[in-house]
Amino acid sequence: MDDRKRPWCATTRNYDADHKWRYCGIAGTWGQERHKGWVHFAAAVGGSSESTPCVFPFIYKGTTYHSCTAVNDQMGRPWCATTSNYDKDRLWRFCxxxxxxxxxxxxxxxxxxxxxxQLFHTCTNAGDKMGHFWCATSQNYDRNKLWSYCPDTILGGNAAGKSCAFPFIYNKQMHYTCISDGDSSEKLWCSTTRNYDVDKKWTYCSTPGKPCVFPFIYKKFKFHTCTNLAEGSGKFWCSSTDNYDQDHQWSYCPA
Known part of the structure; x- marks a missing residue:
């Protein structure tokens, strides 16, 4: 199959019939749930079958998850669904x-x-001003204060996890915050380009998308305009209540 003797595997039950394959890798682990126990497979990259990414949010046992979870994995390994509804499709992979x-x-x-x-079984954006998902790297963050940002945390849409582009045009109208227009689930979303009507690129929002409230308090100072303080990408943001220190509610400002 490969002149360099790289390990490979079929991505269907019958390679002779389907000729679908990929190189094997070690970046993660794929799996398939069966009625008795778990069957685990090594992750694979390359070949003629593209990898399937996590889909967020997804439903598992009636609960909606916005990031990888270790629920019901005996070894505590984070996993995700690869469709929006695990209960229906039973498709998943390890993160x-x-x-x-x-x-x-x-x-x-x-x-x-x-x-x-509070006990968390998934990555969370609680306490992160910019809405980034993170996790503790010990069992007790309150005691050890050790953490990392989470991989595989994309909120859905069709823009490969890109951030919102404000303001953006949707249905010939200009929008300066996340909206729920046109989404049957009424979840907040945004365009990831300046013109959704032309590009059709979007993602779900991880922040409330509420309008700015001026003035607002941040780190005990009063702000009458948007600020980019403590924002690593340099984007301007504002509080969506009159006291960020107390409420920790915010939105990005129009560009």
């Missing part, structure tokens, strides 16, 4: 173990973990 950022030198997430005396 990539590589974490990034934070203060744990890339250590992988530990589930469940305690944060502010």
């Amino acid at each position: 990539l173990s590589e974490a990034y950022g934070g203060n744990s030198n890339g250590q992988r997430c530990t589930f469940p973990f305690v944060y502010k005396k």
